[in-house]
Amino acid sequence: MSSNVAHLIKVASNEISRSVNNFAAKYDLTGTQVQIIDFLTHIPENKETFQKDIETEFNIRRSTATNILKNMEKIDLIKRESVKSDSRLKKIIILPKAKDLQDKIDYFMKENDQKILSTLGTFERRGFLHALQKLPEKLKNN
Numbered sequence: 001m002s003s004n005v006a007h008l009i010k011v012a013s014n015e016i017s018r019s020v021n022n023f024a025a026k027y028d029l030t031g032t033q034v035q036i037i038d039f040l041t042h043i044p045e046n047k048e049t050f051q052k053d054i055e056t057e058f059n060i061r062r063s064t065a066t067n068i069l070k071n072m073e074k075i076d077l078i079k080r081e082s083v084k085s086d087s088r089l090k091k092i093i094i095l096p097k098a099k100d101l102q103d104k105i106d107y108f109m110k111e112n113d114q115k116i117l118s119t120l121g122t123f124e125r126r127g128f129l130h131a132l133q134k135l136p137e138k139l140k141n142n
Helices: 005-025 031-041 051-058 062-074 102-117 122-139
Strands: 078-083 086-094
Touching: 005 031, 005 102, 031 051, 031 062, 031 086, 031 102, 051 062, 051 086, 062 078
Parallel strands: none
Antiparallel strands: 078 086
């Protein structure tokens, strides 16, 4: 096995993605759709959420977010609604079909996190999580 850090992260990421996609497939969804549902359901109901929030949270390009959200809208997981102050802006509203999945998604995500973190001690977990949070910003190509 390689000791190249980027390679190890990619291999781990592939395993995590595979696990999330296998879970999502049970509901005819993609792993990304499940993760977006999870994100949206944890935002307070009084806070408006926009595509830009999804782009930022998942570090994805606008075109990618647009395609994912269009597909989620087609299958009645979300609705995009114009905002009075700016007709170009569309807030994302999570629909009952997606909300109904949240308990199952929550359970899966917690179990998945536990499986990932169970190989680390308490001190290692904190360092690992801290490093993962810092990595995207440090690696960003400006």
